[in-house]
Amino acid sequence: MENFIAQLISGLATGSVYALIVVGMTLLLLARGVVHFGFAYIVVMTAYLGWLVLGLTGNNLFISVPAFIIIGIILTLLTEPLFRPLAQKRAFLETLVLGQGIAIVLTDVCSQFINYGRNIPFPAALTAGGARLRFGVIYFTLADIYVLVGSLVVVLVLLYFLFRTKQGRAIRAMAQDLDIARSLGIPFNKTGVIGFAVAGTLAGISAILVAMTLEMASPSLGTAFATKALVLMLFAGMGNLTGAMVCALGVGVVEVLSQSFLPGRWTDAVVFGTIMIVILLRPNGVFGAKA
Amino acid sequence: MVKKNNILTVQNLAVSYGHIQAIKKVDLAVDEGEFVVLIGSNGSGKSTLLNTLLGKIHPNRGSVFFMGKDITRWPTENIVASGMSVVPEGRGILPLMSVMDNLQLGAYHVKHDISNELRRVFNLFPILEERKKQMAGTLSGGQQQMLAIGRALMSSPKLLLMDEPSLGLAPIVVNLVYQVILDLKRSGQTILLTEQNARKALKYGDRGYVFDLGTSVLCGTCQELSENPEVCKAYLGG
Numbered sequence: 001m002e003n004f005i006a007q008l009i010s011g012l013a014t015g016s017v018y019a020l021i022v023v024g025m026t027l028l029l030l031a032r033g034v035v036h037f038g039f040a041y042i043v044v045m046t047a048y049l050g051w052l053v054l055g056l057t058g059n060n061l062f063i064s065v066p067a068f069i070i071i072g073i074i075l076t077l078l079t080e081p082l083f084r085p086l087a088q089k090r091a092f093l094e095t096l097v098l099g100q101g102i103a104i105v106l107t108d109v110c111s112q113f114i115n116y117g118r119n120i121p122f123p124a125a126l127t128a129g130g131a132r133l134r135f136g137v138i139y140f141t142l143a144d145i146y147v148l149v150g151s152l153v154v155v156l157v158l159l160y161f162l163f164r165t166k167q168g169r170a171i172r173a174m175a176q177d178l179d180i181a182r183s184l185g186i187p188f189n190k191t192g193v194i195g196f197a198v199a200g201t202l203a204g205i206s207a208i209l210v211a212m213t214l215e216m217a218s219p220s221l222g223t224a225f226a227t228k229a230l231v232l233m234l235f236a237g238m239g240n241l242t243g244a245m246v247c248a249l250g251v252g253v254v255e256v257l258s259q260s261f262l263p264g265r266w267t268d269a270v271v272f273g274t275i276m277i278v279i280l281l282r283p284n285g286v287f288g289a290k291a
Numbered sequence: 292m293v294k295k296n297n298i299l300t301v302q303n304l305a306v307s308y309g310h311i312q313a314i315k316k317v318d319l320a321v322d323e324g325e326f327v328v329l330i331g332s333n334g335s336g337k338s339t340l341l342n343t344l345l346g347k348i349h350p351n352r353g354s355v356f357f358m359g360k361d362i363t364r365w366p367t368e369n370i371v372a373s374g375m376s377v378v379p380e381g382r383g384i385l386p387l388m389s390v391m392d393n394l395q396l397g398a399y400h401v402k403h404d405i406s407n408e409l410r411r412v413f414n415l416f417p418i419l420e421e422r423k424k425q426m427a428g429t430l431s432g433g434q435q436q437m438l439a440i441g442r443a444l445m446s447s448p449k450l451l452l453m454d455e456p457s458l459g460l461a462p463i464v465v466n467l468v469y470q471v472i473l474d475l476k477r478s479g480q481t482i483l484l485t486e487q488n489a490r491k492a493l494k495y496g497d498r499g500y501v502f503d504l505g506t507s508v509l510c511g512t513c514q515e516l517s518e519n520p521e522v523c524k525a526y527l528g529g
Binding site: 166169170172173176177180182183184185186187 | 345347366367368371372379384386387388392396397399
């Protein structure tokens with residue numbers, strides 16, 4: 001039983017990372033009406049570059065943690081002008097192709113130029129090195145707790161931004177009706193850029209959390225995250241923020257649990273198989289699409 | 292030569308969507324405190340004119356002067372920021388956002404605290420205050436129109452544009468809406484309004500223009516227009 005609860009926490013932590021990535025992608029969907037398939041790869045690239053910063057600064061967290069976030073913002077903002085003309089025309093298929101292109105470029109950079117394509121290990125300074133906390137008879141890793149609490153704070157701040165600030169309102173307005181938003185004088189370019197910048201911040205934070213939960217990163221991680229994130233968005237209902245978060249947490253838990261109870265390669269099959277069945281039954285997603 | 296209290300001047304305007312010449316030649320002016328109406332049937336260019344004024348589409352000939360400045364090539368956000376607000380055709384509210392959200396969006400370009408503007412709108416439309424947390428899509432047609440007007444007022448606009456405010460509303464609601472518009476005019480608001488419902492527009496407006504196939508064919512005081520036999524035949528049911 002204790003084992004189960006520890007697994008549950010671990011699963012929730014993993015799920016939180018997926019949740020943040022999906023939230024970032026959903027934000028971009030709201031801000032620009034695009035599915036940014038390259039976003040998860042930006043998270044991985046940020047993790048790689050952050051790893052370089054850690055190496056260069058001798059694992060200095062005061063420099064590296066902000067660096068992760070700044071790198072995430074810069075990388076995401078760099079892709080904004082690429083998506084802008086497509087966003088104006090609401091060219092859905094083209095955005096998927098663009099996202100895939102970004103994905104290929106970023107994966108190649110990671111596998112050709114950084115650490116000779118080998119996996120990169122993250123130092124204990126960042127991951128709390130497997131340190132455990134004990135609560136009664138249950139052990140959790142410190143990293144998992146940081147990740148859970150951190151994600152929760154980030155999500156709450158993001159929700160505050162979206163629902164209680166002028167810019168957040170503007171992003172939601174543009175997502176609902178571009179024409180009316182325009183008539184209200186909401187600036188198309190500036191609002192989209194702000195959306196990308198906020199998503200970039202999420203990318204940076206996600207990169208840190210990936211480092212903490214997995215303690216490593218590999219070039220193929222981008223594909224794993226991107227696929228899961230896209231599937232999660234479809235599964236929960238496109239644009240449905242809270243639904244996506246709940247589903248992401250669920251997937252995280254299912255993943256970790258099936259890893260311990262099923263032979264290795266079956267984990268993905270269980271996760272995607274379940275999702276497949278649900279989508280067949282409810283094509284609009286479990287919670288329904290919004291926007 | 293633009294007069295000191297001139298709010299809007301449109302000169303020799305021509306606007307096309309691709310190959311379709313939606314506006315062939317329009318000249319008009321609105322001075323401060325005036326309530327000017329544009330009447331004309333569907334497709335006569337009224338909505339195109341409002342979209343051009345807002346900078347959503349750029350003319351291929353002619354110019355638009357707002358508060359003495361040439362705004363012909365300005366982007367929409369700058370035009371709205373300089374004091375032009377619109378109540379779009381069909382209300383144009385954001386149905387999935389709350390009443391309060393919609394109102395706050397109307398004040399997107401307002402730099403100062405908006406509690407005064409909110410108070411003013413709530414005094415004009417108490418029902419909006421009652422339902423401020425409700426999703427705008429759940430309001431009735433008339434209430435949505437109130438919301439759209441309230442939203443446009445949040446920025447204390449120098450020029451309020453209204454695109455067919457009576458469209459899709461029951462007659463009793465239309466009367467209410469025009470009462471509100473009249474009150475706004477009396478408090479000094481400059482208004483430019485388009486209508487297919489010529490009767491209502493000419494009854495309440497100061498001056499009017501008649502649009503036909505993209506051209507402003509007639510203008511005069513609303514009194515003159517409503518007595519004009521051609522106008523009567525074409526728009527007022529003989």
